[in-house]
Amino acid sequence: MEDQGEFIPIIADGDESDFKSVEVPESLPILPLRNAVLFPGVVMPITVGRQKSLKLIRDVYAGDKLLGTVTQKDGKVEEPQTEDLFPVGTMAEILKILEMPDGTTSIIIQGKRRIKVAGITEQLPYMKALVHPYDEHELDNEDSEFGVVIESLKDLSLKLMKYTGNVPPEAQFAIKNIESPTFLINFICNNVELETHEKQELLEENDIRSRGNQLMGFLVREVQVMELKKDIQRKVKVDLDQQQREYLLNQQIKTIQDELGGNPIEKEIEELKKRGAEMKWNEEMAGFFNKEVEKLNRMNPAAGEYSIQVGYLETLLDLPWNAYTEDNFDLQHAEKVLDDDHYGLEKVKERILEHLAVLKLKGDMKSPILCLYGPPGVGKTSLGKSIARSLGRKYIRMSLGGLHDEAEIRGHRKTYIGAMPGRIIQNLKKAGSANPVFILDEIDKVSQDFHGDPASALLEVLDPEQNSEFHDNYLDVDFDLSRVMFIATANTLSTIQPALRDRMELIDVSGYLVEEKTEIAKRHLVPRQLKNHGMAKGSLTFPKEVLVRIIENYTRESGVRALDKQLAKVARRVARKIAFGEKYNKKLKVEDVKEYLGVPIYTRETYEGNEFAGVVTGLAWTAVGGEILYVETSLSKGKGRFTLTGNLGEVMKESATIALEYLRSHAPDLGLTSQSFEKWDVHVHVPEGAIPKDGPSAGITMATSLASAFTQRKVKRNLAMTGEITLRGKVLPVGGIKEKILAAKRAGIKEIIISRQNEKDLEEIKPIYIKGLKFHFVETVMDVLEIALLKQKVNSPLRIR
Incomplete structure (x- = not known):
């Protein structure tokens, strides 16, 4: 293809007669042009692309440099024939061949004379044709009307160039200074933007006057179009704003x-x-x-x-839409994993295995919401990992401690700046599974403020009937949480919203016996601490008696977290000895414990005997497990004033008041008179006054302490008790029975008095917990006193009547 490109044609110097005098050979090589028309007198660059055309220009340039340029009717035709070419063209001379940097070849040609193609003589190696001159009619230089046409053409072309704005100043200068009318018309024809067939019509026009008039018509049209465009643009023009x-x-x-x-x-x-x-x-x-x-x-x-x-x-x-991991239904494997990771916790393991068994039989079911509650350090959180491993599910842990913003659960609307999904959705995205084991840690520590109530937001999450369509504010579409196995952990149930507590299956994870702690330390804690401190297996062993000493004298807890810290402390001390090359006992001895851990922090809770009237051992529940406490009552001459000390809460004070009033109303049954209570001031004290104490479970303990003080009868040895009392003397059941029993065993207690309604709680306690203990189940305060008070009186100067 040969095309004009982005070049502005220029006019050649010389008179019209110079071009008319150029002889036209009978035959010329023909160069087809696409979308370009060459006029006589015009110098124009052409880009040459076809192989035939490249050979043509090189052969011509090596000879007389003359060729014929003829425009194609259809510029898309690659191999034009006679019928594809216009009949009139221009004989041209090749002035120069240019090899361009991009690999293309361009030529600069000058139009010499119009020619008419008489017939094609050759097609190979390039096109040749018979041609003859095609001259204009003679121009009358005295024609004044034509002179006006020429001036109008100059004005119109200059105006059109001004509108287009892409014509160099040299072209405008040429138009103003060209004297030859024929050259001027040819220059303007080649220079203005017209359709190819329109330019061809101008080239074929023999009469130069007619060509000028026809050109003027085209220019007037183009100028009117440009003025119309400019007028429209002016009407609709608006200032562009920043956007x-x-x-x-x-x-x-x-x-x-x-x-x-x-x-x-x-x-x-x-x-x-x-x-x-x-x-x-x-x-x-x-x-x-x-x-x-x-x-x-x-x-x-x-x-x-x-x-x-x-x-x-x-x-x-x-998000893991409908992306589920496959559950492992090998119950023997699951049981082994749970036993390997955790010692004890039989009730929890049993519940997990039940769930797996149902899944295996049914194939699918909505996962239950379990809540493991109990004191710190008993393995509630780590149990979640074991459950995930036994099921073959992904594991997610989300701490709810101190959570106070509802948006943490449900997310923010995406229209807010910095909006994001709630932590439920975020964690599922991180897990990449829609059925993980999801631990909601410390659910009892969710707080509430002006940001909303997160506990209420958790109601939808933890309700198996609702969480299949959990709505996160950010997603704004429902997400199915029904196959997520949620496991909540809590230290106490009292601070959990009742509606939330109702949606969960509560499983009590109580404290460990000393024997259980010893096994946990041997199986899990000691190997982990040796590994953490870079010590080889077997480089340090903890015999059972050493572990018992550490548990009893350096920890006071239901779980094993403090025990783990003490074992780490021992491991650090031994690691230092190894690093310094000092000698140490690979098998620890009891006397080594004091060297590594210092003076014992705690003394073992022991029963203190019954040499004093009014001193009774009670059982209490704390967040770290069970404790024994002593209730002491002393009498002094006075007017019946009643004093309570020991940092007691309101409920505990009320229990003391109820106990005293019961004894007043049943004085004859104890061998007392009503005047006995009016002559003596009563002072009830619960030791360890720095520790706040509250709750109703010390009711029978206070009643027994008051009765012992007024009757001066001894309290039965190695006896402890727990239970709430009423004004009628009924003994009501209390909670935390297992923890209280463990505390009694640690203190060396042999007999325990509890409400008959608590008898059912013993059925859920493993026999190892209650081995060696004797239980008395009572219904009234008089039953308690009959068991607890001996006939024998203490040696006391007090004579109460």
Whole structure:
């Protein structure tokens, strides 16, 4: 293809007679032109691309440098024939051949004389044709009307060039200074932007006057079109604001990016669509996602909402929609994993195995919501990991301690700046599975303030009937949580919202016996501490008596967290000896414990005997397990004043008052008179006054202490008790029985008095916990006194009547 390109033709010097005197050979090689028409007198660069044309110009340039240029009727034809060419063309001379840096070849040719093609004589190696001159009619220089036409052509062409704005000043200068009318008309014909067939009509026109008039008509049309465009632009012109300016700049960037290999915005949207097509969601969710993608496609990438929408779609794609891990239904494997990881906790393990058994039989079921509650350090949180490992599920732990913002659970609306999903959805995205084991740690420590009530937000999460359609504010679509196995942990149930507590299956994880702690230390804690301190297995052993000494004298807890810290302390001391090359006992001895851990922190709770009247041993529950406490009553001459000390809470004070009033009303049954209570001031004290104490379970203990003080009868040895009393003397049941029994065993207690209604609680306690203990089940305070008070009186100077 040969085309004019972006070049402005220039006029040749010389008179018209110089071109008419050029002889036209009978035959000329023909160079077909696409979308360009060459006029006589005009010098014009042409880019040559076809192989035939390249050979033609090189052969011609090596000879007489003359060729014929003829325009194709259809510029798309690659191998033009006679019928594909206009009949009139221009004989031209090749002035120069240029080899361009980009590998193309250009020639500069000058139009010499119009020719008419008589017939094609050759096609190979390039086209040749018989031609003859095609001259204009003689021009009458005295024609004044034609002179006006020439001036009008100059004015119109200059105006058109001004409108287009892409014509160099040299062309305008040439138009103003060309004297030859024929050259001027030819120059303007070649220079203005006209259709190819219009230029060809001008070339074929023999009468130069007619050609000038015809050209004027074309120029007037073009000028009118340009003026109309300018008028329309002037009417609708508005000042571009910053957003429009940015839009235009972005469009330019888009064009540049397309040239460099594609628009990253479009690629991003295509990638989102591709990922969406691979997701496992249902038709409704797929339709929703595609709608959101189309919304993104319509957004301006420079707008702030664009990045928000991209983040939202990526969150939807990252969530595990209907992506489930396969549960391992090997119950023997599950039981082994649970036993290997945790010693004891039989009730919890039994519940997990029951759940697995149902899953295995049914194939599918909504996961229950379990709540493990008990003192710190007993393995509630780590139990979740074992459950996940036994099921073959992913494990997620989410701490709720101090959580006070409802948005932490449900997320924020995506319209807010910095919005994100709630922590439930975030953790599921991180796990990559829609059925993990999800630990909600410290659910009893969720707080409430002006940000909302997170505990109420958890109601939907922890309700198996509702969580199949959990609604996160950020997602704004329902997500199925029904196959997530939620396990909550708590230290106490009293601070959990009742509605929330009702949705969970409560499992009591109570404290450990000394024997259990010893086994846990041997199986888990000691090996872990040796590994953590870079010590080889067997480089340090803890005999049972050493572990018992550490447990009893350096820890006071239901769990094993403090024990773990003490073992770590021993390991550090030994590691230092090894590093310094000092000698140490690989098998620890009891006397080594004091060297490594210092003076014992605690003394073992022991029974203190019954040499004093009014001193009774009670049992109490604390957050770290069971404790024994002593209630002491002393009498002094006075007017019946009643004093309570020992940092007691309101409920405990009320228990003391009820106990005293019961004894007043039943004085004859104890061998007392009503005056006995009016002559003596009563002082009840519970030792360890720095520790707050509250609750009703010391009721029978206080009643026994008061009765012993007034009757001066001894209290039975090695006896402890717990139970609430009423004004009628009824003994009511209390909680924390297992922890209280453990505390009694640690203190060397042999007999325990509890309410008959607590007898059922013993059935759920393993026999090892109650071995060696004798239980008395009572219904009234008089039953308690009959068991607890001996006939023998203490040696006392008090004579109470």
